[in-house]
Amino acid sequence: MSTLIYLDNNATTMVAPEVFEAMRPFFVERYGNPSSMHTFGGSVGKEVRRARESLANLLGASPQEIVFTSGGTESDSTAIFSALETMPERREIVTTRVEHPAVLNLCRHLGRKGYFVKWLTVDKNGNLDMDEVRSKITDNTAVVSVMWANNETGVIFPVNEVADVAQEHGALMHTDGVQVIGKIDVNLNSTNINFLSLSAHKFHGPKGIGALYIKKGTRFAPFIIGGHQESSRRGGTENVPGIIGLGEAAGLAAENLEEERVKVKGMRDRLQEGLLKTVPHAKINGDVDNRLPNTLNIGFEFVEGEAILMRLDDKGICASSGSACTSGSLEPSHVLRAMGVPFTAVHGSIRFSLSRYNTKEQIDTVVKEAPGIIEFLRAMSPFGPENLQSICTVH
């Protein structure tokens, strides 16, 4: 296989070499328990505090507002269950139709348990309608959960404005911020966001570690009840190497934010232009002016996304069709369906997501390889070019 071209960074990222090096001593040499009274463990506790400060700094938060968790999914569950438990008189949840399954399936579950879930729609560009937001949040809403940026399209939601509406109604605001960390500015200091979920493996940290930001003064009920770790907000011995890795990744993210914005966006735009120029019947999914700098979701009409992925894979190119968590099922993406993307394009939609470790040469290789693959598949398909006209007239 030719050398790997990894363009699936919204699924997971490479652990930065600096992060790996920072974690290494905490497996073998410095394995003490940060809760121990002895110096061996206590010195590890100091490093955990430093990691917490580093993450708080990236978020514009204070260290006391950070609780380490096992990742994005646990943080999402913790925030939503906490809001429902601390406001038992309120039975409404407001969320969107395009959330990651970590929120989507939890809200469906809560709906079956008797909560009233109000689903916000998106328009054809994947954007929220603030009038609908205002009409759906009421004085009975316990929690509003709206992701900051969509993992499939990269579309960014106005979560600060949504948080203001939630606050007017005394509801708690949670945002799944898993996809924005290290990609755009996040400054929680001056917002009405009560909870933000994040996950280290999306920004060059290790898997299995994340955090929940809990705004000072927010009522909170723990999800994992046990020992006094994390100021009694999350029981269980801390995943020290993970926390150290998360802290290091947060420091690097703060340093590299500008590069991510300029260099990564430049490569993403080069890929987009290259593909639009060379592949007929290709369309961008999601608002081109309101997206994460690293994400390109592009629909190649009249061809199966899975077939494209397999052929890209043969060339060593990793991309994704929809969310990695739902791949394995041939269900079309719930996000693209919510946007009303025609079926001819939903099935052929590919998500390319870049990182600062990609190069211009890699992008040029993809632009060179992809058109031939799509042309070949279209020629093989019963929906091939000779049938395009009849299919187009149906939709």
Ligand code: PLP
């Ligand atoms: N939320 C979003 C938006 C995601 O993209 C992901 C991962 O794909 C998650 C939550 C889940 O995070 P984790 O894998 O850390 O549980």
